Amino acid sequence: MKFKSIKGTKDILPFEVGAWQLVERTIHDVMRTFNYKEIRTPAFEETSLFARSIGELTDIVSKEMYTFKDRSDDSLTLRPEGTASVLRAYIQHALGEQSPLTKVYYIGPMFRQERPQAGRLRQFHQFGAEAIGSPSPQLDVEMMLMALEVYTNLGIESSTLKINSVGCQKCRPAYKELLIRELRKVYEKLSPESQARVLQNPLRVLDSKDENDQKLTHNAPLIKDHLCSDCTEHFAEARALLDATNTRYQVDGRLVRGLDYYTKTAFEIASSALGSQDALAGGGRYDLLVEELGGKPTPGVGFAAGMERLLMVLAKRELSTDLEVQPVLFIAALNEQSRRWAFVKACELRSKGISVEVDCLGRSLKAQMREANRQHARFVVVIGENELASGSTNLKNMQTGQESPVKLDSLDSVFRA
């Protein structure tokens, strides 16, 4: 085979696109009820936008970005996530000047050059939302509820919400030092990965998957116990709101997100129905990011969720079929004259909003019936010399096999309903 899709990319084929559309509809519906407007940003940006927002030292920026030079020698990057672009657009178009709180959501492809795995592709799709302009924990909780709402509306129950607070500029530095001091004591025994993280991003040592690391850090201090009063209060209110909305969650003091820009609330929704890559969604507050990108100091919070992973959970259940387009009527024709009549009639009915199919391969009646059956057409009419002469035919119900007479020129009224 000469051409193949690029490693880590996938075609979404006709038979599976119905599930995607169902999920997309659900997302649009949920976002509408929370009053979020859709925003569509370009799939690529200046490289430095991502380096600045996500963080130079993160895995995403240091080794996973699709970065290339265009013909003007500018360094561009296929977006690895959505928040940076949304904030760029927010600042560029001064959306904050038009209203104090901006609530937007997005759906689209993201790109990261990683080794493909279950639930991980190089081009994958995320939906997510951002609320820019308010420091209120209500919006932190709104993010969690929106993601959860999408899942429950799709009948997914196997998800769990974990939350943590990663502090802010006031409390994190002191905690970091404390943590590093503790980690130094067991440094020699830590896994190589964790050793490397002690200085680069010590918080991430705590959520290492390595069992030995977990044991060694069992008694390590957690940031949620070392928050400043502002962050403590914020975290408490977020939890109170989750309780008040009857949302089930666990506080996970070791939860750390991989992007540098988070402050205060961080959360993750995972599914037990997935394999090793079990995070369905993740998000958190980023009160310093807008300023970091050149805007006015503006608090914000957001989340991102993986579409493929969501689809994987859905696929494990018996998904109601019939998500594909199916013609309502198949017009089978027997000779040249009736084939032309069928084609013209089909076009006429289609313009009235009725979905109709005809055979364009010159196939036998039997083959046309087989095709109508395969397409799950609800009705079939057969047109030949006799029918054109008499002006009437039989309308066959493909489910029951029953036929009933119908006038050719009243076909459209039969399907008006």
Add this chain to the structure above:
RNA sequence: GUGUCCAUAGUUCAGUCGGUUAGAACGCCAGGUUGUGGCCCUGGAGGUCGUGGGUUCGAGUCCCACUGGACACCCCA
């Protein structure tokens, strides 16, 4: 980037110890029924055995490299 396993019709897979012309099921096409689908019966089309090298009288089968895939690590959605 690292590791393990894998790669044979459109799909899911057989293929013995290295030995003649690489098979099955499903799907597709046609016929059985001169104008009626599904079920059944019959027939047909469809393969560079991932690619390239090597060993051998002989390779789908053994060896090496590459490419791709699955899973895990790292990390993330």
